Amino acid sequence: MKVLVPVKRVLDYNVKARVKADQSGVDLSNVKMSMNPFDEISVEEAVRMKEAGTATEAIVVSIGPAKAQETIRTALAIGMDRGIHVLTDEDLEPLAIAKILKAIVEAEDAQLVIAGKQAIDNDYGATGSMLAAMLDWPQGTFANTVETSGGSMTVKREVDGGLQTVKLTLPAVVTTDLRLNEPRYARLPDIMKAKKKTIDAKTPEDFGVDTTPRLKTVKVTEPAGRSAGVIVENVEELVASLKKEGVI
Amino acid sequence: MAILVVAEHDNTDLKDATHKTVTAAKQMGGDVDILVAGKNIKDVMAQAAKIDGVRHILGVDHDSLTRQLAEAMQAVIVPLMSEYDAVIAPDTTAHKNYMPRVAAKLDVMQISSITGVESADTFIRPIYAGNAMATVKSSDAKKVITVRTTAFDAAGEGGSADDKMLDAPAAPTTSQFVSEELTKSDRPELAAAKIVVSGGRGVGSAENFAIIESLADKLGAAVGASRAAVDAGYVPNDYQVGQTGKSVAPELYIAIGISGAIQHLAGMKDSKIIVAINKDEDAPIFQVADYGLVADLFKAVPELDAAL
Ligand SMILES: Cc1cc2nc3c(=O)[nH]c(=O)nc-3n(C[C@H](O)[C@H](O)[C@H](O)COP(=O)(O)OP(=O)(O)OC[C@H]3O[C@@H](n4cnc5c(N)ncnc54)[C@H](O)[C@@H]3O)c2cc1C
Numbered sequence: 361m362k363v364l365v366p367v368k369r370v371l372d373y374n375v376k377a378r379v380k381a382d383q384s385g386v387d388l389s390n391v392k393m394s395m396n397p398f399d400e401i402s403v404e405e406a407v408r409m410k411e412a413g414t415a416t417e418a419i420v421v422s423i424g425p426a427k428a429q430e431t432i433r434t435a436l437a438i439g440m441d442r443g444i445h446v447l448t449d450e451d452l453e454p455l456a457i458a459k460i461l462k463a464i465v466e467a468e469d470a471q472l473v474i475a476g477k478q479a480i481d482n483d484y485g486a487t488g489s490m491l492a493a494m495l496d497w498p499q500g501t502f503a504n505t506v507e508t509s510g511g512s513m514t515v516k517r518e519v520d521g522g523l524q525t526v527k528l529t530l531p532a533v534v535t536t537d538l539r540l541n542e543p544r545y546a547r548l549p550d551i552m553k554a555k556k557k558t559i560d561a562k563t564p565e566d567f568g569v570d571t572t573p574r575l576k577t578v579k580v581t582e583p584a585g586r587s588a589g590v591i592v593e594n595v596e597e598l599v600a601s602l603k604k605e606g607v608i
Numbered sequence: 609m610a611i612l613v614v615a616e617h618d619n620t621d622l623k624d625a626t627h628k629t630v631t632a633a634k635q636m637g638g639d640v641d642i643l644v645a646g647k648n649i650k651d652v653m654a655q656a657a658k659i660d661g662v663r664h665i666l667g668v669d670h671d672s673l674t675r676q677l678a679e680a681m682q683a684v685i686v687p688l689m690s691e692y693d694a695v696i697a698p699d700t701t702a703h704k705n706y707m708p709r710v711a712a713k714l715d716v717m718q719i720s721s722i723t724g725v726e727s728a729d730t731f732i733r734p735i736y737a738g739n740a741m742a743t744v745k746s747s748d749a750k751k752v753i754t755v756r757t758t759a760f761d762a763a764g765e766g767g768s769a770d771d772k773m774l775d776a777p778a779a780p781t782t783s784q785f786v787s788e789e790l791t792k793s794d795r796p797e798l799a800a801a802k803i804v805v806s807g808g809r810g811v812g813s814a815e816n817f818a819i820i821e822s823l824a825d826k827l828g829a830a831v832g833a834s835r836a837a838v839d840a841g842y843v844p845n846d847y848q849v850g851q852t853g854k855s856v857a858p859e860l861y862i863a864i865g866i867s868g869a870i871q872h873l874a875g876m877k878d879s880k881i882i883v884a885i886n887k888d889e890d891a892p893i894f895q896v897a898d899y900g901l902v903a904d905l906f907k908a909v910p911e912l913d914a915a916l
């Protein structure tokens with residue numbers, strides 16, 4: 361089974377986003393960028409499937425600026441077989457991303473896509489399910505555990521009430537949640553080896569996809585701030601304060 | 609303009625998230641209908657009909673909708689959209705699951721987790737874990753929207769919408785429900801609770817979480833947790849509050865042994881009063897707390913419990 365993993369290069373999760381003074385967006389100049397944390401989990405899962413013999417080939421795709429190649433290299437170092445880089449300097453919407461991914465899935469004849477449940481920059485959480493719908497495939501979102509057997513896949517999902525298990529007929533789309541696995545670090549020899557793996561260079565035009573944004577960002581502003589309150593000396597003072605607030 | 613709200617329910621009770629979503633829909637202007645898709649949903653439909661200012665209640669009752677799996681929900685909603693300008697649902701896991709499928713089938717871009725409605729086509733949504741707020745204007749003919757319910761008040765009761773049953777479309781066969789393990793609790797629901805008591809890695813073990821639970825019970829509160837506490841197995845996954853867990857905005861949020869990472873703050877910083885108990889006076893949680901107590905939680909929490 362061929363597995364496709366889409367990965368996005370995003371502002372590192374440890375870095376606090378800063379809104380630009382002109383309200384046009386978030387300042388991404390000279391800040392640390394990394395692979396979207398959920399995508400690291402997807403890559404790890406695909407590599408484990410290769411190691412277990414359930415996946416025959418694992419392909420990593422990133423749609424983004426030239427630097428997205430570094431993100432692809434990171435995935436190759438962890439064990440993905442080859443990469444596809446779709447070059448664009450625009451931050452495309454999930455609708456356009458899903459359309460490009462659909463074209464790649466069809467060209468590659470992949471049977472499984474493992475995407476992240478959400479990109480931590482735009483927080484849309486849409487791409488995986490959009491892609492599944494476009495392909496008319498079933499989906500297992502927010503995956504906590506996955507198990508492939510024959511032509512089907514059992515996915516335990518993290519839902520609001522607890523956990524839900526569904527069985528999908530392959531081909532399918534899975535989106536990863538935080539507890540699916542713990543991603544490994546790439547070892548130095550693997551980083552060296554990854555430099556020799558191929559990355560196909562593409563553009564959105566190659567897929568004939570209209571990427572015009574449907575949402576126009578009118579402005580981006582700072583959230584309403586919260587300021588630090590008071591430090592109470594002890595439990596009695598805390599209880600008294602909360603009683604005064606009328607919350608207990 | 610006609611707007612379809614998708615109800616949040618468990619086939620027995622209509623959830624408050626529905627009322628809040630109705631409020632967001634009303635702010636867009638136009639007629640608001642509610643779709644109840646599930647199994648044996650008569651009671652849920654009756655509850656939905658009472659929400660103030662709703663026109664019709666649409667019911668789809670079928671075995672394939674018992675668990676509202678994504679493929680089945682898509683099959684119900686997409687055909688209905690010829691009659692509607694917008695479909696809007698709470699951003700709980702049930703709806704986050706299928707709404708992007710609906711958007712893709714309609715060839716529109718989903719507007720996820722809105723916290724504000726500026727007009728029928730312009731919305732406010734948090735990005736970067738709530739560290740920035742984006743105002744976005746949609747050029748799509750139809751809108752597919754999910755709502756951060758903590759940002760909207762619940763629509764009131766007193767309505768008397770009429771209802772009608774619709775035929776269920778053919779059930780998808782490629783996806784099947786197998787089983788579920790739901791967390792059983794007599795405590796209020798996390799997303800709807802007036803008080804939330806959350807524990808983090810500092811609590812140290814599943815056994816130690818008993819002191820958090822005891823305090824919560826004293827206060828009639830829901831229990832939440834940081835990702836670290838969930839990952840360490842102290843509590844189930846559905847307790848997680850944050851960017852990638854649940855969003856809460858109670859009257860009172862008590863964070864115990866939680867450092868206050870960006871991702872955690874994203875899910876609770878809209879709470880009215882925040883209390884932090886942490887032994888590290890430099891913990892970032894104190895920067896958002898209205899009341900901070902620098903103390904060992906194993907001493908402070910039982911003391912607090914006893915003082916109430
Ligand atoms: C993609 C992604 C998504 C994430 N999503 C979420 C999310 O939704 N929600 C979330 O919470 N996190 C999330 N995280 C994780 C987040 O970055 C932090 O790692 C996590 O919130 C830390 O949890 P914590 O505060 O319990 O643990 P720590 O940061 O380890 O803090 C423990 C705190 O306990 C205090 N403490 C220890 N012992 C005691 C004691 N005896 N008495 C008093 N205080 C004590 C310490 O001083 C410390 O401040 C996410 C991370 C990533 C990468």
Ligand SMILES: Nc1ncnc2c1ncn2[C@@H]1O[C@H](COP(=O)(O)O)[C@@H](O)[C@H]1O
Pocket residue numbers: 365366367368369396398399421422423424452454457474475476477478479480482483484485486487488
């Ligand atoms: N530009 C991109 N390139 C590759 N994959 C992407 C891109 N954007 C989103 N994805 C994938 O879609 C998932 C969800 O993203 P989103 O729908 O934007 O929250 C991510 O975790 C990735 O797996």
